[in-house]
Amino acid sequence: MSDQAYNFAYLDEQTKRMIRRAILKGIAVPGYQVPFASREMPMPYGWGTGGVQVTAACLVPEDQLKVIDQGADDTTNAVSIRAFFQRVAGVAVTGATAEATLIQTRHRIPEVPLRAGQILVYQVPIPEPLRFLEPRESETRKMHELEEYGLMHVKLYEDIARHGAIATSYAYPVKVEGRYVMDPSPIPKFDNPKLAGCAAIQLFGAGREQRIYALPPFCDVVSLDFEDHPFVASKADHDCDLCGAGDSYLDEVIVDDAGGRMFVCSDTDFCASRHAAGQRGRLAPLTEGGL
């Protein structure tokens, strides 16, 4: 039961209409950042205020909501946002990616491919991919208008000149439908290939920066690269130590003060369901019910 002191999904109806119009324009122009009148939310900037507003504008009472923070369902940001929507919208929540109809994420795309009928909402800190190269909004807006993205290629080239490879490992810029260069939010570049051809609707909300942008399903999304330095979706060169997965994005965990470490799936639901199916990694607990 939702808290009757709040409107359904917290925001007032006028605000939701404004956000909904911005989302639809974002869908119509994939990768373009639509300005919107971001509201103060009952959480600090940096905690997903943009994602929360997009989620609030999309939620229906029948939704199964999943919230992840760096792939995990049980970290602070995910737990607090999930509790927020349970209280103000009364929606059902789930940890299972396949069951969820709306997934709000901080900096990861789930390992299990998403399907039609699902919406993935990203929390975005800095939506402008050119911001660290050009601080003036008037200039970056002009650069998008003129499709003037040479500066971004210079940045990637400087990476190669200094490090021998493109060192950008997260928030790796992409070009959408051959037109707009877009910041995919600080997801690891391992996740970039999942942006393209995704069957779900992907929405991006930046609260402090007051921008919403979107990728419709089956969108053409290309990570920027060079012919002689092609894009590589890199990950730690290990298998998951709990479930043995060799194809998932891994977190490195320090386990003692003698240099011991283990690698585990960042996507906790993916790891736990593999574990439940009997898959075991190098350091998995030998007893049943380990995770």
Add this chain to the structure above:
Amino acid sequence: MRAEALTGGFADAPVQAAQGFRAALEALARPGQIETVAGAAPPAPLSVAAGVLLLVLADATTPVHLAGEWDCPAVRDWVVFHCGAPLVGAADAVFALGDWAALQPVGRFAIGTADYPDRAATLIVELPVLEPAGVRLRGPGIADEAALSLPEVAAFQANRALFPLGLDCFFTCGDRLAGLPRSTRVEAV
């Protein structure tokens, strides 16, 4: 204002508007997919689907243009009472409502500016028939190809050529609606 204009809105606005928006979002994100909506009971000739779209999206900050038959006292009163939207000429409209003939010429509507392509009008086009057949659609939101009974082809090809500027359309028929964003490539079969 006549008393009939006071009825026909959402009974439970937060929930019905959310459900209406999800249908509109799915429709615009997947061109060619037809969604069914409910909750509005607007006066003729306004369809249920067009009424839901207006209740979900239009308010005092979004000028609405009513074209042709739709520019009648019953519809004007209903839109003003339920949405509070100013009724304006085509050039100033954020939303425009009518059948395809009444909305001509579509060059009157805002297509956005090069620095703010989002400042473009959304057309709500009432169709006598809406079915997933006819004109072939490709582009964002479509896995391979889709089909939709569009009123014509040339106008939507010209609209696509303006990308990233251009008009976005919803097509409505009874309680069903479909979307056609400016990004969709349209070809006659």
